[in-house]
Amino acid sequence: MTLGIIAAYFIAVLVIGGFSHRLFQRTSxxxxxxxxxxxxxxxxxxxxxxNMTAFAVLGASGEAYSSGIGVxxxxxxxxxxxxxxxxxxxxxxxxxxxxxxxxxxxxxxxRERYESDGLGLLLFVVLNALLIPYLLIGLAxxxxxxxxxxxxxxxxxxxxxxxxxxxxxxxxxxxxxxAIWVNGFQxxxxxxxxxxxxxxxVHQLGGLESAMQRLxxxxxxxxxxxxxxxxxxxxxxxxxxxxxxxxxxxxxxxxTARSARxxxxxxxxxxxxxxxxxxxxxxxxxxxxxDFPRLPPAAANSVVVRLVEHHAPGVLVGLLAAALLSxxxxxxxxxxLAVSTMFTQDIVVHYGFRxxxxxxxxxxxxxxxxxxxxxxxWLLSLVFDPSLFKLGVWCFTGFAALFPLVVAALYWRRxxxxxxxxxxxxxxxxxxxxxxxxxxxxxxxxxxxxVLPVALVLAVSIVALVVVSLLTRPPGAATLRLFFSADGE
Amino acid sequence: xxxxxxxxxxxxxxxxxxxLHNDLWLWxxxxxxxxxxxxxxxHIGFCIAVSVVLGLTVxxxxxxxxxxxxxxxxxxxxxxxxxxxxxxxxxxxRPIPPPRGQGEHG
Numbered sequence: 195m196t197l198g199i200i201a202a203y204f205i206a207v208l209v210i211g212g213f214s215h216r217l218f219q220r221t222s223x224x225x226x227x228x229x230x231x232x233x234x235x236x237x238x239x240x241x242x243x244x245n246m247t248a249f250a251v252l253g254a255s256g257e258a259y260s261s262g263i264g265v266x267x268x269x270x271x272x273x274x275x276x277x278x279x280x281x282x283x284x285x286x287x288x289x290x291x292x293x294x295x296x297x298x299x300x301x302x303x304x305r306e307r308y309e310s311d312g313l314g315l316l317l318f319v320v321l322n323a324l325l326i327p328y329l330l331i332g333l334a335x336x337x338x339x340x341x342x343x344x345x346x347x348x349x350x351x352x353x354x355x356x357x358x359x360x361x362x363x364x365x366x367x368x369x370x371x372x373a374i375w376v377n378g379f380q381x382x383x384x385x386x387x388x389x390x391x392x393x394x395x396v397h398q399l400g401g402l403e404s405a406m407q408r409l410x411x412x413x414x415x416x417x418x419x420x421x422x423x424x425x426x427x428x429x430x431x432x433x434x435x436x437x438x439x440x441x442x443x444x445x446x447x448x449x450t451a452r453s454a455r456x457x458x459x460x461x462x463x464x465x466x467x468x469x470x471x472x473x474x475x476x477x478x479x480x481x482x483x484x485d486f487p488r489l490p491p492a493a494a495n496s497v498v499v500r501l502v503e504h505h506a507p508g509v510l511v512g513l514l515a516a517a518l519l520s521x522x523x524x525x526x527x528x529x530x531l532a533v534s535t536m537f538t539q540d541i542v543v544h545y546g547f548r549x550x551x552x553x554x555x556x557x558x559x560x561x562x563x564x565x566x567x568x569x570x571x572w573l574l575s576l577v578f579d580p581s582l583f584k585l586g587v588w589c590f591t592g593f594a595a596l597f598p599l600v601v602a603a604l605y606w607r608r609x610x611x612x613x614x615x616x617x618x619x620x621x622x623x624x625x626x627x628x629x630x631x632x633x634x635x636x637x638x639x640x641x642x643x644x645v646l647p648v649a650l651v652l653a654v655s656i657v658a659l660v661v662v663s664l665l666t667r668p669p670g671a672a673t674l675r676l677f678f679s680a681d682g683e
Numbered sequence: 684x685x686x687x688x689x690x691x692x693x694x695x696x697x698x699x700x701x702x703l704h705n706d707l708w709l710w711x712x713x714x715x716x717x718x719x720x721x722x723x724x725x726h727i728g729f730c731i732a733v734s735v736v737l738g739l740t741v742x743x744x745x746x747x748x749x750x751x752x753x754x755x756x757x758x759x760x761x762x763x764x765x766x767x768x769x770x771x772x773x774x775x776x777r778p779i780p781p782p783r784g785q786g787e788h789g
Contacts, residue, residue, distance in 0.1 A: 263720045263722055263723045264722065266723055266726050267704070267706070267722065267726045270726070270730075271704065271726040271729050271730055271733075272704060274729070274730040274733050274734075275697075275700060275701065275704060275729075275733050278733070278737055279697065279737075282737070282740070282741070282746055283746055286746045287746060401718075402718035402719065403715060403718035406715055406718060406719065406720065407715070410713060410715070414713050417713040417715075417720040417722075418710065418711045418712065418713050418720070418722060419710045419711070419722060420710070420711060425705065425707055425710070428704075428705055429705055432701070432704065454745075454746075457741075458741040461737050461740075461741055462734055462737050462738045462741060463734065464734075465730040465731070465733040465734040465737070466730060466731070466734050468730060469727050469730040469731075473723070473727060476723065477719070477723075
């Protein structure tokens, strides 16, 4: 039954991807940013889906199982406030400049804003170095989750290969347009099935209030923050969602919007979507203690799978598998497309061929990179060490620490390429040191105070950017006019 | 009320929400509200409040630098054209000067 539902889900995804190809206009702009044609609803579903990784959904349940309901405040409601504000202040401005200047990648934007090829190259390396491990973690996690959900009938290597093959089917073929349509479907599935799974399980547990009272009697510490989460941790965790502002795949999705007005719906509804997906995950995570009181930490991330198998085997396990695959592929496909876009636009087109490449050739180069990246990701996932999952949190820290770059580029005329480069290099150095010394401790806080490392790296990034910018010469007046006047004149 | 006043009011409300996110007063409150722990219900309400304030913000205050209703660029917006060329309207925007010692972007 489970395998049948998973197969039906994959077929549905491929059919939607194939249908979207009928709208393909055979230009590189269409392949990489869907001709900047997305309306509000699809933009919302895609932005939400791309941020809602399986890592987040399963991780939330696992964290709630161990730490209690405070996980929602820590990771969910902080994102509900910060991420829409990033869309509002950064996304709309990036969209406007992207539309006016024809950008197809974040590197193009920074290169032109600061009149520097070298800076573009530095950011190309840093953004990919942070994104590729994140992408790999998603794929490896997908293979493991699929193996669990099918009781081992689909081994890890085959699970990852199936995900790669399906994503290849709609991204290589349809590019951003294929990813957008499929992700719209997948995000809806995720929103609906999370609620259905929770309702069924909570019903089986005797209703919400009764189950919570029983939980409160045996594990009262899970109903409060207590000592599991510290106040400074809650405060500094709000910096983590700033990473959204520097994710290359989110930057590309901003560029796909039809108009600035298309951002209104995502900005307003995003916090509600967060609640719809995260609250059931957290509730199921804490209630899992009633059925599985002592799972080892490594098994905590699979509590939802275990709960569904325990209370509603059969159809619901299949539907949960479909929701999980939606969460995995929603972000994985956009990340693959973002890496492919940067290689095509920022290396091949910029350095190699410039005016000598036809539209058709650019699309085929983009497709070639999609195939190559998917194959490389799958091969790397075969030798993936599960302990590397801990790197995921650090990737967020790195992207969040780079957030001042995009803010300065959009809002601070006086910022300079040397300032941006100094901030980037400081982040790289400090981040690398922290990762090397603390990478096995994703819960590491500075001096055990509860202050997350992101606060320190972000502060260093801001200081380096401001000080070096003030000591160096700003970009020329003509460039500043292009970026800071309403019509670019 | 003018746009400026709305902006002041709503940005202040967003700053207040940032502070209210740190609900220290419910830290150890294990009461159940509507069947859920008080701390969880508070943050569900927080998400709804954020949505409402952002709803008012996108209606009454539009982001700096993006005029309401910026029309979409004409179709065929110069994909692959030099970055100095605006989408669909070559020549209307001044091409940016290339970096020293380099040719045109794109």
